[in-house]
Amino acid sequence: MQPAHQGAPGLAHGGLLATALDETLGSLNWLLRTIAVTGRLETDFVRPVPVGTTLYLEAEVTAVAGRKIYSRATGRVGGPDGPVAVRAQALFIEVKVDHFVHHGRQEEIRAAMDDPDQIRRARAFEVNP
Structure with missing residues (x-):
């Protein structure tokens, strides 16, 4: 620390x-x-x-x-x-993932959803990876 x-x-x-x-x-x-x-x-x-x-x-x-x-x-x-x-x-x-889509900041949700890289898109919604 x-x-x-x-x-x-x-x-x-x-x-x-x-x-x-x-x-x-x-x-x-x-x-x-x-x-x-x-x-x-x-x-x-x-x-x-x-x-x-x-x-x-x-x-x-x-x-x-x-x-x-x-x-x-x-x-x-x-x-x-x-x-x-x-x-x-x-x-x-x-x-469910929808919890984060509904409550997250829309600009970051859109950026993640628009990412053509499927792996990066999925990782954007990981919790405590």
Whole structure:
């Protein structure tokens, strides 16, 4: 983490830690071959994370019920067996690509749809690739 990412002097900003957890948890949906958005993210900040520290993140899906995907993650300082610094539980909701077409910025949607390269067009709509 860079100094620009600090909250209190020398400590990582909690919002940045929550973002890292959200991205980590969201990547599980890619493994499930599902497009999903964050419905709820509950974060517990257990101990301060010094700026410049590597945070080891581990995540797992705990349940799937219809369109709901439940998951949790842990962030550890100093190594995969280090002390827990942050934990999160999340609920993701499965959506179709139309969700992004409907709610995204139209100029970017048009640019993606007009791209003749089929692979780049498809990648424009990937979530947490």
